[in-house]
Amino acid sequence: MKARCKQDALFDFINFLYIIAMIVIFAFPLIFIFCASISDQNAVWQGKVWLWPVGPSFAGYKRIFEYKDIWLGYRNTIVYTLSGTLLNVIMTICAAYPISRKDFKAGPALTTFYLATMFFNAGIIPNYLLIKSLGLLDSFWVMILPGAVGVWNVIVTRTFFRSNIPNELREAAAIDGCSNFRLLIKIILPLSSAILAILTLFYGVSHWNAYFNALLYLKTRTRFPLQLILREILIINTSLIDPESLSGSASERQTIVESIKYGVIIVSSLPLLIAYPFVQKHFVKGIMVGSLKG
Amino acid sequence: MKVLVSKPKVIAIKNPPSLLKDFKLNYELYILSIPVVIYYLIFHYFPMYGLQIAFKDFKANLGIWGSPWIGFEHFIRFFKSYNFWALIQNTLGISLYQLLLGFPMPIIFAVMVNEFRYKSLKKGVQMLSYAPHFISTVVMTGIIIAFLAPRTGVINQLRGVLGHGSIDFLSRPDLFKSIFVTTNIWQNMGWDSIIYFAALSSIDMEMCEAASIDGASKFQRVWYINIPSIMRVAVILLIMNCGRLMDIGFEKIFLLQNPLNMQSSDVISTYVYRAGILGAQYSFSAAVGLFNTIVNVILLLTVDKISRSVSEYGLF
Structure with a gap:
């Protein structure tokens, strides 16, 4: 009995250390980025900033406010996210219901038709040629049409409908003479707010974070989403930055870009950061629904 | 009584035997499906038709159909090219590394957090660990580059405090794979653990109590009850991951690449992008992409067979 208590105490101790280590690993980068964004940039470069802002300075944020491309990108991303997510949710319901x-005869065939695309993808070159021949290159539509439905989300939604909407409900409505459209809009969708929230969140986040389609298909700077502008600031630095949006010599621009890096990370993630604590449980629910095999 | 009531219903559902009758009865469902079918035809099935350019000498003015056939020439050129083995090695190397290191981490995390006694802190750790999943690839790469910057990056400053010299991490080919894999784990470990938390929460509490009365220590309970009960989920996920070995995402690798680490960071997808989109060698890169897809499909089907025989669960 005593040996067991000792063992348990050791286990608890190791467990405690592990949890503390995980908290540090997950929280430190996030705290550091936040502190670095509101610190004096020279202090950041000299390594004086760790877990507390040094000489709080909002110069970085002030520069971000004056940086036109970021706000243009922000606006574009909001437009793409809202319109894209709306299209996604409608199309996913159309596919999944x-x-x-x-009792729908064509159901199994359609499911296979949708699922097959998950495993056999033509690859980026044929897709690029398709977009080109459709005349969608460098247009608004290229940001929302090619990813209008995600197969995985369709399967999640189908599973939800099957397991959460009792079949008797549909039959009762059918006997009362309710058409399929009315059934979907008046009865099923109001009962499906959970899955609608999950779909909106998953699609919304993926639109907000997407950059690959924009990189492939967009050429005009005024259409760039936020992520492409962020790529210039965070990854490829000043070489590609439009001289018109930032004045000064190359080295001055380099300094400015360096000084706004951490602030830009915060600003670009702001909507997610604010929403995250409230919507977190919906994401988790989405994974749970998805892991059920329907 | 119940049976008597439900029987006619079943007959009513199974009654319309022909497609035509089903069409009359459920025409609205067909209408709903039309936009989705059109979408899939245009954006997913039509590019498959376009894939034939992998066997053709594609000329933009002749179009996909009009360009002359040249058979397997592009494939042979790719197999014989000097960086073929380097690409395969990098692609598989990064995937395997990711699988070996990244697969056990969420399991350990879920098991450890599940045993943690302080409820509120437990929830906090879980929530904190999911957060990095939502950081975009661009921002994530930006963070990596900023943290690893020579001299000014926080990692090098930490090394400075400990008395080590500064390293330019991202220009070292030998470190690229480790950087890629560890940051991936940081970003996705918490998120991937959700499914294990679900499996752990479905364990029967009575079993744990019985074990504890019989004198099992905490470690023994974890080892003999918790771990076996999440094993089934783990095996299925492991098999699924094996099917994706040739399929590492383009986005993050592409952003982390620079000319100095290229020799260990160039994978098939980035090669296709460079040769095809930037170099406009459409046919050749379509062939390389097709090769990758075919290997993927073969892997998936093999893995599905194995999965069905081991766990009775197929992938599809």
Whole structure:
């Protein structure tokens, strides 16, 4: 009995150390970025900033406010995210509801038709040629049409409909003479707010964070989403930055870009940071629904 | 009584035998499906038709159909090219590294956090660990570059405090794979652990109590009850991951690449992008991409077979 208590105490101790280590590993980078964004930049470079801002200075944020491209990118990303997510949710419901109905004859065939694309992807070159021949290159639509439906989300939604909407409800409505459209809009969708929230969040985040399609298909700077502008600031530095949006010589611009890096990270993630604590449980729920095999 | 009531219903559902009747009854469901089918035809099935350029000498003015066939020439050129083995090695190397190191981490994390006694802190750690998942690839790469910057980056400053010299991490080919994999783990470990938390929460508490009465220590309970009960989920996920070995995402690798670390960071997807989009060798890169896809599909199907025989669960 005593040996067991000792063992348990050791286990608890190791467990405690592990949890503390994890908290440090996850929290330190986030805290550091926040502190560095409101610290004096020279202090950051000299390594004086660790877990507390040094000589609080909002010069970086002031520069970000004056940086036109960031706000243009911000606006574009908001437009792409809102319109793209709306299209995504509608299309996903259109795809998932019919195949969730066991009495729908074409259901299994359609499911296979959708699922097959998950495993056999033509690759970026044929896709690029397609976008080019459709005349979508460098247009607004190229940011929302190519990813209009995600197969995985369709499957999650189908599973939700099957497991959460009792079949009797549909049958009762059908006997009362309710058409399929009315059934979907008046009965099923109001009962599906959980899955609608999950879909909106998953699609919304992926639009907010996407850069690959923009990199491939957009050429005009005024259409660039925020992530492409961030790429210039955070990754490739000043060489590609438009001289018109930032004045001064190359080295001055380099200094400015260096000084706004951490602030830009915070500003670009702000909507997610604010929403995250409130919507976190919906994401987790989404994973749970998805892990059920329907 | 119940059976008697439900029987006619079943007959009513199974009654319409033909597609035509189903179409009459459920025409609205067909209408709903039309936009989705059109979307898939245009954006997913039409590019498959375009894939034929991998076997053709594609000329923009002749179009996909009009360009002359040249058979497997592009494939042979790729197999014989000097960086073929380097690309395969990098692609598989990064994936395997990711699998070996990244796969056990969420399991350990879930098991450890699950045993933690302080409820509020437990929730806090979980929430904190999911957060990095939502950081965009661009921002994540930006953070990596800023943290690893020579001299001014926080990692090098930490090394300075400990009395080590500064390292230019991202220009060292030998460190690239480790940087890529560890930052991936940081970003996704918490998120990937959600499914294990779900499996752990479905363990019968009575089993743990019985074990504890029988004199099992905490470690023994974790080892003989918790771990075996999440094993099934783990095996399925492991098999699924094996099917994706040739399929590492383009986005992060591409952003972390620079001319100095190229020799260990160049993978098939970035090579296709460079040769195809930047170099406009459409046919050749389509062939390289197709080769990758075919290897992927073969891997997936093999893995699905194995999965079905081991766990009764297929992937599809």
